[in-house]
Amino acid sequence: MLRALDIRDILIIDHLELNFQPGLNVLTGETGAGKSILLDSLGFVLGWRGRAELVRQGARQGEVLAEFELGEDHPAHSILEEAGLPGGDSLILRRVNTADGRKTAWVNDRRCSGEVLRALSETLVELHGQHDDRGLLNPRGHMALLDQYAVTQQLLASVRAAWAAAAKARKTVAATRAALDAVRAEEEFLRHAVAELDKLDPQPGEDETLDVRRRQMQAAERIRGDIARAHALLSEGAEAAMGEAQRWLEGVSGREDDTGLDEPLAALSRAMIELGDAQDGVERVLDNLDFNPGELEDCEERLFAIRALARKHGVQADELGDYAETLRAKLAALDAGDQNLADQEAALKAAEDAYAQAAKQLGAVRRQGAAALDKAVMAELAPLKMERAVFETRITTAEPGPDGTDAVAFTVATNPGAPAGPLNKIASGGELSRFLLALKVCLRGEDASKTLIFDEIDRGVGGATADAVGRRLRSLASAGQVLVVTHSPQVAALGGHHWQVRKQVVDGMTLSQVVPLDGTERVDELARMVSGDTITNEARAAARALLAG
Template sequence: MLSLLTIKNILLIDEVELEFKRGLNTLTGETGVGKSVLLDCLGFVLGWNNRSQLLRDEAKIGEVVAEFHVTPNSEVHSVLREAGINSEAAIIIRRSINKSEGRKRNFINDKSVSLDLIRRVSSILVELQDQTGNQILRQEQSHLSILDKFAGLGASISEIRKLWRKKFSIKAELDQEISQYESIKVQKDYLEFSIQEITDFNIQVDEEQKLDSKRKQLKAIEKNKEKFDEINKLLSSGELESNITRAIKLLDIIRQSVGDIVDKPISYLDQTLQDFDLARSETAILLDSQNFDNYELETIEERLFKLRALGRKYNVKTSELFGLMDGMASQLTDLNSSQNKITHLKQKLSRIDDSYNKMAGKLSVLRSKAAKQLDYIVVEELKYLKMPDCVFKTEILPVKIGSRGVDSVVFKVITNRGGEFGKLQAISSGGEMSRFLLALKVCLTDKEQGTTMIFDEIDKGIGGATADAVGRRLGMLAEHSQIIVVTHSPQVAAHGDHQWKVEKLVGNDQFPITNITELTPEERLTELARMLAGKEISSEALAAAKKLLG
């Protein structure tokens, strides 16, 4: 419920504070005094009106504040919780304009918020209807919402929306998985061939380095072959060994005459002979190991060439071929895993589709049943609203699946006997549209408790008994919610629980201002008389006004 509206320096309003009440609040005043200004201000704070020229002339700062009191079970609380805003007490929406800054600022409960959040919140708290019904009946897609609300399908709609979102999410994931799978699948043959080729090559760890080292060794042996042959010839001649042996024998003969002074040379020569023998043995072993094998060199060079060619083919170092093969194997594993995931997602999507189709079918049945009930109640209500020849029909048509099922809804009417059904928004006059809207609202009375409904000149194009019937129905609606009506009809105004008068005055700065005041019972009688008779209020007009008030 809108409990307080404060306006400062917006359009023609200098400063005003309006305490709206529960029930039917009517706003009246002469034509041109600015009743629409109030709705413009309300539209600004609720995010419906974001035009630039709102600030009152000569004012530097303007502001509109709307305070709401809502029931604990209102969905607006969950919306605000998501935004991190506490709404346990009142919900205060504030929008300001600063001329010097050239921008507007938005607040909910003193927290700076986006305009989108204000619009989302206000769409829950307030519903505006003008005499063309352009917020509901002119928008054909809203006909489905009206039928669903009448049928009490809120929980089912929430459920099918969850299924639709889940279906959409899984379908998107499935499409992405299939796309990735197709991308890898194109390379499958290449991956399998490459893995097999690298595997068949039987690469060893550090093989290139080992082969290159062996190749260099064999090349060195080939290059030093003549030197090894000469070494072998020198060590195998026996001349050095024979000469050392003869020298030892001669020293032994000399020893007989000179004594042990020759022992050291003999010892050294014996050691030299032993070292020579060891050196010759080791050299023989070395010579045996350095045998050059031309076939082995050719085999090594061929293997090394093929190994390096394989690395160049895959644009990696030969030492990285193992890692490349592992990566390719991982891609193939992912491909198989992707196939399994695709199968799983398809099964999951199929189950969601089944649940969605069942829920959509259930909704269609419930809507068809509710449509018949709605048609009957609206026709009966229209009789009360002085449209006895009118026929109302809710037409349900199949459409492409969506978040609310597989149905579209169009309200159709016959406004005159013998006529043909046509779309409500196409063939109804302004006054007829107003009464259709009101009839539908009566049908939804127990579904819209807690919402503030604003009707701007809903009585346009009607008068007398019809206006009185509209006023009575507005009064009945207001028993369960708050209704604010801008009206020119004294019959409608008389059914209000509270009446406000809108006047255009001249301010201290000689600029025109709009003034809004709540009327006392005496003032209300006078205002109704003015609405009946015009500027000159007669005793007959006062009597008629008194009669209207009952």
């Protein structure tokens, strides 16, 4: 509920402080007195887009402050929490417009953006009037209004969940198809490459092993002859000479004239052992150097084949095995892809069928709700002297989407047999106002969290019709707060709180003021609305009669 509105230096307002109350608040005044400026100011602090130049001439900046009272479950709390702004049972919005056009906003003394203000405004205020494109005249909002009236929230949640599931399944199928198409484009290469790799079957570390063996065989051709000659000398000359020497020395050793041969014999024995080790070692080297000449050719051929295949595929030789596994995996995916795709397409079909069923159920409930809404609106039109008019909630088939497969539009025909059309295209000014009021009475429900503002919604009607308009406005206000800008004395008389908007000239400057009316002042204002500038006793009597109800 809007508690207070403080306006400073906006258009022709220098300073106004207004304290609104629950129930029906009416604002009256002569044409041009500044009633629309109040709505412009409220729209400014709520972040609505309006006049580009709002600052009063000669002022450095204009400022509007609005205070709202929030209930415990008011939807504005969640917006404040999401935006990281302080909450509470009181919400204070303040917005400043400098003379050079810069705008700054605060929520509960914390800086915020215009987007946050507009999000809050959607939960705080509803504006209805002949030129309103934010409320009932906006066809884009008709489906949401019908859903609220028909209580389709659970069904709508199911449809949205089914739509999300179908969209996810559709995305999965598209990704699988794209992947399969990409693999199919290189299928011939994959099969040839895998066959080539399988045929060669390179092993980890094989490149290095082959390279070492190749170098050994190449070196063996150069050194084997020298080693063989050394081996012959060790095996024949050296061993025979040392053996002969050992026998001669052993023959002398142990005799009486032994001259100390034990130590030389021991050294010679050790030398014979070392010589044997040397012979064995050289023999092993010769064995290792002994190879089939064709082996070198085979080794080089395989080594070069591995390296050529690695260059061909742009990988290291030791990575050929892993690369082959990657290619095999792609082929396996291709071979299994058709079945996977078939399974995913079946899942997509099931998701789409579930969505279609949920959307069908939602559409059926919407059509039932539309019939009930049409009946309720028609019942409201009769007291508003529009008993011959026809209101219809038209539901047509639309492209599938998260909200179902329905398109919803409120249409009217002002006379039987006349073609039906959109509200703002068919109805005249006065008719449109009454249609909007009848709709709002039916759609209000138990939601009283918003302040409803009606801008001259009674234009073009008078007498009993204006009285019927006023009574419905008062009924709407009984559970919450309604502000109405009106030129109708019948409507103004039904208000629980009455303000008059008037202009006055101060020091050569025209300023707008808003004053609360009570008692005699209210009678005089209603009398002016009845008779015009000249207030007669008869007009005052009529005003008192209106106030008496």
